[in-house]
Amino acid sequence: MASIAYSDRADATEATLPRAFRVTSHRAETRDTVTLELEPEDGTPLTFLPGQFTMFYVFGVGEVPISISGDPHHPATLVHTVRSVGAVTEAIVGLSVGDGVGIRGPYGVGWPVAEAEGKDLVVVAGGIGLAPLRPVVLDVLARRDRFGVVSIIYGARSPGDLLFEHELHLWRSRFDMETEVTVDRSDENWFGDVGVVTGLLPRVSFDPANTVAMLCGPEIMMKVVANEMALRGVGAENMHVSVERNMKCAIGFCGHCQFGRDFICRDGPVLPYARVAERLRVSQL
Numbered sequence: 001m002a003s004i005a006y007s008d009r010a011d012a013t014e015a016t017l018p019r020a021f022r023v024t025s026h027r028a029e030t031r032d033t034v035t036l037e038l039e040p041e042d043g044t045p046l047t048f049l050p051g052q053f054t055m056f057y058v059f060g061v062g063e064v065p066i067s068i069s070g071d072p073h074h075p076a077t078l079v080h081t082v083r084s085v086g087a088v089t090e091a092i093v094g095l096s097v098g099d100g101v102g103i104r105g106p107y108g109v110g111w112p113v114a115e116a117e118g119k120d121l122v123v124v125a126g127g128i129g130l131a132p133l134r135p136v137v138l139d140v141l142a143r144r145d146r147f148g149v150v151s152i153i154y155g156a157r158s159p160g161d162l163l164f165e166h167e168l169h170l171w172r173s174r175f176d177m178e179t180e181v182t183v184d185r186s187d188e189n190w191f192g193d194v195g196v197v198t199g200l201l202p203r204v205s206f207d208p209a210n211t212v213a214m215l216c217g218p219e220i221m222m223k224v225v226a227n228e229m230a231l232r233g234v235g236a237e238n239m240h241v242s243v244e245r246n247m248k249c250a251i252g253f254c255g256h257c258q259f260g261r262d263f264i265c266r267d268g269p270v271l272p273y274a275r276v277a278e279r280l281r282v283s284q285l
């Protein structure tokens with residue numbers, strides 16, 4: 001069995017030490033989700049690739065993986081969009097401007113944006129899944145001429161659950177990008193689509209032989225969308241999904257996030273669908 005060299009231990013210690021950040025902005029997205037802007041106490045920006053995540057530590061409560069939802073071209077501000085589902089995320093959502101937190105990372109393999117250059121791009125997000133994909137959209141829009149047809153399909157439970165509403169309006173008004181939005185349940189103020197995201201797929205055009213798809217949301221949603229895209233001729237190797245598993249170390253040491261032969265913190269969270277399709281058929285216990 002391979003032993004860990006002292007230099008590896010030093011690297012590991014370094015990689016697991018949180019840096020001090022302070023909350024500079026707190027914006028409610030929905031009734032249970034906020035977007036926080038944070039700045040590092042030491043002034044060193046946290047540069048990242050779209051799809052990477054940090055380990056977000058609320059002192060005295062705990063630490064959880066959270067994707068970076070900000071603009072990769074403006075790393076001076078770290079942006080996280082968090083939905084309250086349990087103890088730590090509830091504490092994050094309850095933070096106020098001026099509060100201090102610990103951040104380590106960025107970690108993980110991000111979306112293959114470089115691979116999508118010169119090709120059509122289809123982005124499909126469900127619920128909080130738009131948060132890890134927002135950096136992709138901002139990056140693509142900053143370099144729009146490098147990509148072919150760009151389409152975004154976003155679904156949420158209800159109109160009140162839509163994230164980044166202001167930006168969604170801006171994206172929908174652009175002529176160089178198709179943005180489709182749907183909700184599971186409508187209300188009296190909603191005049192848009194109702195139904196699952198797959199219902200909107202026929203509306204977006206792309207060249208199946210020259211398309212990269214990025215999917216993030218509930219696993220069932222990603223599987224159904226991937227099947228539909230496959231029926232339209234997109235190869236499983238050109239579809240990418242973001243897989244979530246509980247994490248502890250986030251640096252490939254503890255095995256907490258193991259998913260078959262992959263450690264999600266190190267080999268993911270973004271993985272080619274071709275690599276994980278079989279494993280995603282087995283529900284998470």
Ligand SMILES: Cc1cc2nc3c(=O)[nH]c(=O)nc-3n(C[C@H](O)[C@H](O)[C@H](O)COP(=O)(O)OP(=O)(O)OC[C@H]3O[C@@H](n4cnc5c(N)ncnc54)[C@H](O)[C@@H]3O)c2cc1C
Nearest residue numbers: 064065066067081082083085086087088089244245246269
């Ligand atoms: C790579 C990665 C990126 C993530 N990015 C974001 C993000 O940008 N925004 C965001 O709001 N959340 C994100 N999450 C999910 C977030 O980490 C969990 O919601 C959080 O760990 C829950 O911790 P808690 O203490 O609040 O709740 P807990 O008490 O630990 O859990 C509450 C409920 O959530 C479930 N749960 C816990 N962790 C996960 C998980 N990783 N995946 C699915 N269900 C889980 C539990 O089974 C339980 O039902 C991400 C997770 C991963 C792995």
Ligand code: FES
Nearest residue numbers: 248250254255265
């Ligand atoms: S969280 Fe420890 S190996 Fe992934």
